[in-house]
Amino acid sequence: MKKSKVGHLIIASLLVWVLVQFFFLPATCSAEPAYMITESELVTLEQNSNRQLAISSQLAVELQTAREQLIVSDQELTEAKLQKELLQKQLTDVLNSSKKQENLQKEILKSLPPSAPRVLREIGAKINVDHYVTGISYGVSRRIGSKYIGFRGEYDWQDKKTGVWVTYAY
Template sequence: MKKSNIGYLIIAFLLVWVLVQFFFLPAICSATEPVYQITEMELTELEQNSNRQLAISSQLAAELQIAKERLKVSDQELTEAKLQKELLQKQLTEQEALSKNQENLQKEILKSLPPSAAGVLREVGLKIDVDRYVTGASYGVSRRIGENYIGLRGEYDWQDKKAGVWLTYAY
């Protein structure tokens, strides 16, 4: 065969191949997938839905940011509260120790002091006559005011059948 016949054969083959592609390829592609066309109303509705979802998404993002900031502030406050609790616990321990020391010191001081006079004095007395022995009785109560005592004493003489009340002062 000659070179010119081979060239014609190649051209003829390519021409047949292009014609087959031109006529049968669109039919094969369109037969496998149905085409759906969106109406203008559906497109508008999709756009509105998309815009709403974008608005909701941005609102949620803003709320998430606020929540993150609040969580950060809350964590900082919690850390500060823990530090303050530790400080107060330390101060409480120190104050308890100081209080215990003062209590012990007060006990030692009280032990070293001489006994002091009572706050209230009570007295019972008998009236004695040289010839007749006991002729009456008395009872008194005195309260300490500063370093002195002020009180009342009542007495009864059963021989004379007389009663008496006395105001007392002791220093």
């Protein structure tokens, strides 16, 4: 019986060995070679991760600031567009009012008599030193621009003389 106990013991140990190999061998054989991270590499990875988190937080803050600025810019743009439309409307109103005033002024100018007549007629009396009327004159002048050019004729009945004058008034 001793032989059978030894045989069973050999078979049992072989079976345990096979089972151990079955569970652990595929894991070690099929796994890629493991790399052991050193403590300094772990510290470097942690520092890099912390830097990336800080950069990510800073970028999130900058993104939020940019979004807020975009909202403000959109509001200012909307206000500027409204102000532009208002100014354009006011400009159109002023131009229309100016045209109306100009037309009204033209109508008023047409209805008013000219301030300086186109033709001036004059009648004059020649007086001597003793305040006696000794002659008479008559003249006609035409406006050319802002000046008058004309003729005047006179007769002196005391001296029995006539005269003709060319006149220029400015």
